[in-house]
Amino acid sequence: MTRNIxxxxxxxxxxxxxxxxxxxxxxxGRVGRRxxxxxGSLLGLSLPFLGRxxxxxxxxxxxxxxxxxxxxxxTIRVALQAPTGAINPLTNGDEGGIxxxxxxxxxxxxxxxxxxxxxxxxxxxxxxxDGTVWTFTLRKGVKFHSGAEMxxxxxxxxxxxxxxxxxxSNARMVFKGVLQKxxxxxxxxxxxxxxxxxxxxxxxxxxSSANYNAVILPASYAGGFEKTWDGTGPFRIEKYxxxxxxxxxxxxxxxxxxSLPARTEFIFFTDIQPQILALQAGQVDIINSLxxxxxxxxxxxxxxxxxxxxxxxxxxxxxxxxxEPFKDPRVRRAVALCLDREKLVKGLMKGRAMVGNDSxxxxxxxxxxxxxxxxxxxxxxxxxxxxxxGLENGVQLTLTTMQYLEIPEYAQLxxxxxxxxxxxxKLKIMDWTSYVGDAALGKSPWLDATxxxxxxxxxxxxxxYFTAALMSDSPYNAAHFKSEQFDTLTKSYFATLDxxxxxxxxxxxxxxxxDETPNLYGYFYxxxxxxxxxxxxxxxxxxHQLFLQNAGKA
Amino acid sequence: xxxxxxxxxxxxxxxxxxxxxxxFFLGQVLPGNVGRFLLGPDADQQxxxxxNHQLGLDRPLLVQYGTWIWRFVQGDMGESYVYRTPVVxxxxxxxxxxxxxxAVAFLIVVPLGIMGGIxxxxxxxxxxxxxxxxxxxxxxxxxxxxxxxxxxxIFGIWLRWLPISAAWPDGAGxxxxxxxxxxxxxxxxxxxxxxxxxxxxxxxxEALDSDYTRTAVLKGLxxxxxxxxxVLRNGLLPTIAVVATQxxxxxxxxxxxxxxxxxxxxxxxxxxxxxxxxxxxxxxxVMVIGVTYAVATLLADLLYSFLNPRIRMVSSR
Numbered sequence: 001m002t003r004n005i006x007x008x009x010x011x012x013x014x015x016x017x018x019x020x021x022x023x024x025x026x027x028x029g030r031v032g033r034r035x036x037x038x039x040g041s042l043l044g045l046s047l048p049f050l051g052r053x054x055x056x057x058x059x060x061x062x063x064x065x066x067x068x069x070x071x072x073x074x075t076i077r078v079a080l081q082a083p084t085g086a087i088n089p090l091t092n093g094d095e096g097g098i099x100x101x102x103x104x105x106x107x108x109x110x111x112x113x114x115x116x117x118x119x120x121x122x123x124x125x126x127x128x129x130d131g132t133v134w135t136f137t138l139r140k141g142v143k144f145h146s147g148a149e150m151x152x153x154x155x156x157x158x159x160x161x162x163x164x165x166x167x168x169s170n171a172r173m174v175f176k177g178v179l180q181k182x183x184x185x186x187x188x189x190x191x192x193x194x195x196x197x198x199x200x201x202x203x204x205x206x207x208s209s210a211n212y213n214a215v216i217l218p219a220s221y222a223g224g225f226e227k228t229w230d231g232t233g234p235f236r237i238e239k240y241x242x243x244x245x246x247x248x249x250x251x252x253x254x255x256x257x258x259s260l261p262a263r264t265e266f267i268f269f270t271d272i273q274p275q276i277l278a279l280q281a282g283q284v285d286i287i288n289s290l291x292x293x294x295x296x297x298x299x300x301x302x303x304x305x306x307x308x309x310x311x312x313x314x315x316x317x318x319x320x321x322x323x324e325p326f327k328d329p330r331v332r333r334a335v336a337l338c339l340d341r342e343k344l345v346k347g348l349m350k351g352r353a354m355v356g357n358d359s360x361x362x363x364x365x366x367x368x369x370x371x372x373x374x375x376x377x378x379x380x381x382x383x384x385x386x387x388x389x390g391l392e393n394g395v396q397l398t399l400t401t402m403q404y405l406e407i408p409e410y411a412q413l414x415x416x417x418x419x420x421x422x423x424x425x426k427l428k429i430m431d432w433t434s435y436v437g438d439a440a441l442g443k444s445p446w447l448d449a450t451x452x453x454x455x456x457x458x459x460x461x462x463x464x465y466f467t468a469a470l471m472s473d474s475p476y477n478a479a480h481f482k483s484e485q486f487d488t489l490t491k492s493y494f495a496t497l498d499x500x501x502x503x504x505x506x507x508x509x510x511x512x513x514x515d516e517t518p519n520l521y522g523y524f525y526x527x528x529x530x531x532x533x534x535x536x537x538x539x540x541x542x543x544h545q546l547f548l549q550n551a552g553k554a
Numbered sequence: 555x556x557x558x559x560x561x562x563x564x565x566x567x568x569x570x571x572x573x574x575x576x577x578f579f580l581g582q583v584l585p586g587n588v589g590r591f592l593l594g595p596d597a598d599q600q601x602x603x604x605x606n607h608q609l610g611l612d613r614p615l616l617v618q619y620g621t622w623i624w625r626f627v628q629g630d631m632g633e634s635y636v637y638r639t640p641v642v643x644x645x646x647x648x649x650x651x652x653x654x655x656x657a658v659a660f661l662i663v664v665p666l667g668i669m670g671g672i673x674x675x676x677x678x679x680x681x682x683x684x685x686x687x688x689x690x691x692x693x694x695x696x697x698x699x700x701x702x703x704x705x706x707x708i709f710g711i712w713l714r715w716l717p718i719s720a721a722w723p724d725g726a727g728x729x730x731x732x733x734x735x736x737x738x739x740x741x742x743x744x745x746x747x748x749x750x751x752x753x754x755x756x757x758x759x760e761a762l763d764s765d766y767t768r769t770a771v772l773k774g775l776x777x778x779x780x781x782x783x784x785v786l787r788n789g790l791l792p793t794i795a796v797v798a799t800q801x802x803x804x805x806x807x808x809x810x811x812x813x814x815x816x817x818x819x820x821x822x823x824x825x826x827x828x829x830x831x832x833x834x835x836x837x838x839x840v841m842v843i844g845v846t847y848a849v850a851t852l853l854a855d856l857l858y859s860f861l862n863p864r865i866r867m868v869s870s871r
Contacts, residue, residue, distance in 0.1 A: 433586030
């Protein structure tokens with residue numbers, strides 16, 4: 001296809017320098033198509049506009065999100081991990097609670113299946129020049145299920161509530177150093193501004209579905225969500241029974257296209273095995289979240305489609321940098337060199353994961369620097385490092401972790417691998433509550449252990465991993481890693497709006513982390529959703545959120 | 555007899571008091587922080603402390619115990635930390651579910667087990683006895699999750715005769731509920747059949763070999779009457795005790811069956827409450843199981859003493 005320079009110039013005449021730099025990167029091959037769409041949408045450029053730019057550049061049109069095209073009116077039945085408590089969109093941090101709230105309530109923007117951030121309750125957004133103020137335009141004519149129209153006051157109240165220290169919201173950590181109470185300001189009924197503490201190049205992700213507690217609720221919300229279920233979403237609650245399940249029906253007043261299913265039924269389970277049996281027996285159509293290890297029976301089942309979404313979710317192995325033997329970075333690197341990452345992906349995770357390179361920059365992030373060399377298993381080099389650190393005669397260590405998904409198996413693999421360099425690794429596997437303890441230093445095996453493995457969910461951008469677990473003042477820095485250089489680079493990364501500039505900083509951070517190796521990131525696992533053959537239009541994202549408005553039965 | 559009942563009743567109360575102490579104080583030694591668990595690892599420490607204060611967890615343990623037990627004896631089971639609603643609704647619902655499942659399993663396994671034991675005893679050391687004894691033993695030693703999954707695969711997935719979830723739809727009548735409970739009851743039947751049959755068999759063999767049976771035969775009583783009047787009445791006494799002791803297990807110990815069949819019984823309620831540090835739910839559920847168990851054993855003891863006058867005489871001395 002040929003390039004239409006005149007049309008491109010017309011498009012570019014209204015763009016900011018950062019937006020034009022992104023277009024340049026795309027035209028000259030420095031930025032791939034996916035990254036172009038993803039970062040363009042992050043900067044507030046609409047997907048149709050990005051599609052027109054791609055067409056004018058001679059790269060063809062962008063894909064559109066098509067509806068199932070099947071008979072409307074189906075009932076879709078979903079097996080879901082039971083919510084661990086009362087549904088409160090403000091504080092829910094478990095899969096069941098997040099999915100329940102997300103069925104009826106929405107976000108300013110959606111971090112979708114393809115991890116491109118799309119407008120939802122906000123129609124557009126723009127940063128100021130340095131990324132300290134982001135202006136969002138709200139969609140008009142959106143109604144809560146209670147009948148009230150959604151306006152700026154609701155959005156302002158939502159974010160003030162989320163960042164309030166009294167709220168107990170998990171989202172507070174996401175907004176740490178970025179947004180404070182009172183910093184979300186109403187411009188008019190349909191425009192709001194976020195005045196940030198520091199520049200943020202990825203801010204739309206922080207107010208998207210990737211930050212699951214940032215769901216937009218009425219300004220009057222004061223708890224008791226299970227009594228009202230008042231959101232703006234495509235489904236309304238019909239019935240909710242704690243520990244049993246929930247039924248939703250189509251919201252005929254929805255602002256967007258009406259949902260195809262007339263009804264959705266969520267059935268709660270406390271274990272994965274009964275979910276698999278229920279799908280095989282035809283009693284459910286979908287398993288929302290299927291762990292690769294325990295769900296292996298379904299991965300090759302011809303009657304089941306597996307939706308596999310690449311994510312940044314990982315099992316973080318921390319190595320405490322402030323105690324022996326990990327005070328010496330050579331020992332940390334030696335342990336990292338023992339990991340056979342290909343085996344982890346192909347064997348342990350049945351190919352449903354991507355290799356990690358000992359930094360939170362997962363391959364799914366456009367800002368991840370692809371030129372950073374991949375760390376590979378090298379036992380000979382690991383032995384040399386141990387010898388140089390004076391540990392050629394070996395060392396005894398304990399790896400403390402929790403019973404969750406494939407973590408015990410992962411720990412056993414590490415135990416076998418590090419034995420080759422003389423590390424006698426004892427495993428201490430606890431339940432989640434015991435492992436987390438008080439989540440404070442001195443009162444938490446998680447934060448106190450010399451070596452541990454902790455699960456971290458997917459995030460739309462890696463910022464959260466830095467603020468929560470890697471920076472010197474991070475509250476969950478289990479590796480006790482402190483580096484001024486790292487902190488400075490990270491702040492610089494947060495503040496950067498331009499994709500190529502982000503990659504340049506990310507590359508420096510990745511190299512620094514490879515050198516220091518406070519944590520091991522062996523693999524990033526996919527979110528798997530099992531769908532019965534014949535059920536189409538189901539969308540799931542890396543956060544385990546489930547979108548059923550386009551679902552139908554063939 | 556009244557003295558005996560009063561003694562047994564008082565003993566049950568003491569048992570329940572000790573149980574309340576155990577469940578309360580053992581719950582406290584479980585590691586982890588309730589507020590932290592409920593709000594998640596990312597929540598602000600200030601919010602965690604505030605929640606712990608709201609839940610009264612920062613008060614002295616004895617005060618917490620006193621408040622809880624005082625309310626409990628007055629019928630107030632408290633409010634769930636996790637669901638923020640009264641515990642009584644969950645516990646009563648779960649207890650009702652567990653009793654229904656236990657009743658279905660009991661109604662199948664008790665007559666079947668006793669009949670199996672009687673037949674085995676009457677055909678002792680013959681092929682039928684061997685089949686019942688070995689078959690029962692095999693079924694008993696197979697873990698419930700193995701038999702449950704096998705039954706689900708056969709009857710739920712391959713043949714599709716029975717639903718694999720025990721959660722019946724809203725408005726289902728007694729027969730409809732029974733349809734959903736048959737498959738979950740089967741692993742319990744398999745586990746208990748061998749146990750009950752062996753006890754019945756042993757009791758029967760002992761009774762058949764006793765002097766009073768020989769006397770009854772020699773005085774010319776018809777064989778059926780000997781079995782019915784003398785052998786069964788004496789031979790089944792130990793079986794009654796065994797059946798009673800299984801009540802606690804059938805009501806509160808069915809975690810695996812409840813999980814596999816997605817059944818909201820009290821076993822899974824206890825497990826999830828312990829896992830989620832939902833102490834009011836945990837304490838109330840365990841106490842309810844304790845009461846159920848105490849009532850069942852009391853009834854069994856009364857039945858036992860009714861059937862066996864020697865017990866009454868010993869206890870009244």
